[in-house]
Amino acid sequence: MCPFVQQVRMDNSLQRVKLSVHPSRALVDEEFVILVQNVPPGSPMTLHALHCSEDGHRWEACGHYIADSSGSINAADDCSVGGSYLGVEPMGLLWSLKPVPGSKPGLRMRKKDVQTPMVVAISVFNGHHSEAFVDQVSLASWVVERWYMAPGVRRIPVTEQQLTGTLFLPPGPGPFPGLLDLWGGGGQLVEYRSALLASHGIASLALDYLTNEFTTQTGKMVDNQYFETAYRVLQQHPQVLGSRIAMLGLSLGSVFTLKMAVYSPVVKLRCAVCISGSHIQPVSGGPQEMMDLFTRNIEKINFSEQNEVIWRSLLLPVPSDPSMKADVGRLRCPLLLVVGEDDQNWCTQESAADMEQMMARAGNDHLLTILSYPETGHLIEPPYTPHTPSSMYRGAGVDQKMMVLWGGKTPEHSAAQEDSWRKILTFLKKNLYGGSDPQAIHRSHL
């Protein structure tokens, strides 16, 4: 149990200090406002955030401020001049969270239990400090909850037809548009993005396709039909509108998103979102064939100066052989690509450029929207959650963990998470809820 604050008397001149964070309970993608009042005007103050993750690690962030002439600090308007983030950053205390000094290297923050909130203690300290917060007494402190799941959202494990997944249904009778949600090569059943999407009105099925029950028991990978089965389960659900289903894939998940979107006779998508992914893949294969492709190209691995694994060249150069990349010229639904220009794990940028060319040649590029973010890495996640530039990673089915470089600089990457998430939600809502014709939406309208 992490001790958040210490209880000691302090001197009178600072007794009036008031800290409020509003709202104190919010969804993970909602902003809050941090307000400090009644401090001596012009005095240096530090805002601090402390979070104990589910796996017992402490994460912290801080911002250095100067109180204005009314003795207030408002993180939404005022500039941080030091600490773990700089500038006017209302949510800086969350997105710049890093493991405290002395923590195990290569940590990544991922919420496993989406039915409980992430709890963060926000404090204000006298003066400008960047470390040793645990030895100091704060002037005031507040506690906020950050939720992946809105009240009323239903979490339903999906195990029929050998699937391993979790369906999140929004509250109400429906029918709701549906979404098949795929993560990357690490496998596991990652629920938080689906829980958040359901909190925005989209019935979302998080699917484990690498470390699922079948694979764990037989040692064999699933084939492409697994995704079609998941699609059908979603389509046939009484509260899901079968004609309005999308797919969202990150990293390896984008490979199968595109494969289904282009080639599957079963999967009819209303729209698709690919984050940090690629169309490069053996067209006529499934997960196993994709893994084989990685294995064949293993010598293309590079290493950073800190010995972190750089995988981005594994699929390069972009093949010209049509059997080695999904023919996006055949897409009939809108596609949103999210690209981190500093992606060190996949050749996302090159793939996006090639897809654009293919679609321009085929004449369906009006369906394509590309969001490209400088200094942004591979793991583009929902906003206001910490950026992971590198972490200890174990691929599904692999014994060894290694330190993998994902890329990105924290401020730019965090801004990209915020901007892309908002645009992903707009894109999904417009295509899944709106109009009779699905459409690519011009970047400026997202």
Next chain:
Amino acid sequence: MRWESSTRPAPLLTATPVRTLVDEQTCIKASFLPSNHPVTVCARMRSDEGDLWQSFAHYNTNSSGMFNLNSDHSVGGSYSGCEPMGLFWSMQPAPGEREGLRLRKKCVESPYTVQISLLEGHVSPNQDPGKEVAAVTAERWYMSPGVKRQEIRQNGLVGTLFIPPGPGPFPAMLDMWGMGGGLPEYRSSLFASRGYASFCLAYVGHKDLPGPSNTVNVGDSYFKAAFQFLQEHSQISADRIGIVGLSYGCYLTLHTGTLPGVKPACLIGINGPVGSSRELLHVNVTTKKSDQDQVFWSFDDQGYIIFKQTSLPSNLHPESIVKLEEITCPLMYIVGEDDLSASSIENADLIEKTLRAAGKSHLFTRLSYPGAGHLIEPPYSPMSRASFWVIKPEKLMTLWGGHPAPHAAAQEDAWRKMLAFMELSLRR
């Protein structure tokens, strides 16, 4: 004409934020509906005792198929006009529920879960439930995360202390309610959620208090001990403690605030008397129910009891009347002008007159709300114009007064002003 289609998803109904404190607003909106179309929004929730409370309102979507409770007007239902929080404060017990209910949160550590539904057309959910086309669930909390709740049973005191998160020391409030007794915690938990330690104190009708439950069996020393408990608390600033009370709790606020040795930083009285109607027995104010009181009771044509006259200053026991001229701290008095349970206007007049004569008008703030009743509580909560109130040996329907819309407006305004008053008095 039914507009539901099998090729379109259900409309999107949202409440932002979905989890709020009870005194915070949430914005209810809907989109992807047919344009210029009638809809009904309905809110339902269960009290801690399991009773169903509900409200509904009629709206019309705009040309983009949207509506927004922050800007649009209800054209019928439980409230009318532009009322962003109308669905919450206009809730009433559903048909078939028990009579004489009043909504009071017992367990402050859990939220009210409010189901908000969108129905087709302008319907009355009681008569024709209609078809629910969309829904959203909102949680309304009486406690912020990190607020600590402590049951206090020491030195004879019976109460619950709420401490905000953080190191402190905090300004604090001593919080008292009326003769209904028990220990309502919800105002204190909200104060703590706004950064004030708050101690709600039981003084009658609680199993842990001495003596029969229908009489006040504690005196001056009890209330003084409660104040001292706060002063001596390591996380409370001894010179930044205020007292607040509703109804008889208002009398106790004024009385305790003028006890020798008690130096509050502010006083807040809501709809209560400056003295006690019951006869004084000892120097310590131990009061006993007396048949004398009943002379002042009156009844409306439904047989509901109106207590108002008992607290007319001229009907109060003269020796019990608080020496208001001795007050040395700011005093806020809140009046519901349709209060049928206490003579609030007359008591406010007396306070005002006394303080003016003593040259202390600058200490006095009076808030007065037409159409508001006796039970001025935290905002956006449903009101009860009358409810069952326990007076042994029988339960009686008691008329509190107030009408929903003005009472709701009063609660919202009074709460905001109370917090501002506390801010000024306790954090200066």
